[in-house]
Amino acid sequence: MSDSVPDSPATTAASGDGASRRSRGRPGHDADTVLRTAVELFNRQGYDATSIGDLARELGVTKSAIYHHFDSKEALLAAALDEALDGLDRAVARAADHTRGEPAVDRLRATVVEAVRILVAHQSAVTLLLRVRGNSPTEQAALARRRAIDDHLAALVARAVEDGALRQDVPPDVISRLVFGTVNSLVDWYRADGSLPAEQLAATVSSVLFDGLVGEPVGGPRSPR
Structure with missing residues (x-):
């Protein structure tokens, strides 16, 4: 059998349904x-x-x-990209739900924490996602989903800026890129078997991004020396 076989409808795009995997x-x-x-x-x-x-x-x-x-190498790629994107889709959908009356900045912060957790849990798949360039229909579909996620997050940042919860001297799209660029950079250096647990990493990233580097450490005030 050759390395490539005709794609079936279940293997032509990163659709989010995980259909490219077989049960047996x-x-x-x-x-x-x-x-x-x-x-x-x-x-x-x-x-x-x-x-x-x-x-x-x-x-x-x-x-x-x-x-x-x-069914094909493309089906493997689709399954991997779906794995990376499905959790982010759910996190963004929750962030977009304003019916609970939570401020936009709180929903944004919760999304950052969840994005870090997803990256840690699916680091290899997210790494692959960040490397695709749209060279096939599957990659193009994944990039379209990623752009939609980025657009929703940028809108959430803009709402938080309008609410006065984030600084207004920096364009919202720049804030969004800085925030989620920081999250994406974790794939380059974070190691799950290292000394920094996933929950502590998520709390640290959120604290640094929203509270800055000057102030109380994660977990409360510093102990007197």
């Missing part, structure tokens, strides 16, 4: 194992430079064992 599995090489390994390879070698044959060798299986779970 094989002992030791279920769909999640295949996907995790594929994402690692895509990040290490580059998506275009990685073949199904490379993935089969990495897993120690035949190509047909991979096609048992995913």
Whole structure:
């Protein structure tokens, strides 16, 4: 079997429904194992430079064992991008819900915390998402979803500025890029097996972005020396 087979409707775009994964599995090489390994390879070698044959060798299986779970390399990419985007979509949807009467800045801050948690939980998939350039229909679909998320977040920042909760001498779109650019930068240096737990990381990022570097540390006032 070649490295590429015709795409089925379930594998042509990062649609958010996870339909590109099949339910059946094989002992030791279920769909999640295949996907995790594929994402690692895509990040290490580059998506275009990685073949199904490379993935089969990495897993120690035949190509047909991979096609048992995913119809094509593009289907693996779609599943990975969906993983990165689905949680962000839900977080932004919650932030856009103003029916509870929460101030925009509180909803924005909660979204930052949730975005950090999502990045930590799905760091490899988010890393892959941040590297796509729109070279295929699947990548284009993912980029369109990402732009929609960015637009909703920028609107939330603008609302917080209008409310007087954020400084007004900086354009809202610049604030949005600075805030979420900081969150995205975590993929370059954060290590889940390091000394900084995910919850502490989320609290620290939120505190620094919204309270600044001068002031009380996360967790309360400094102890006297």
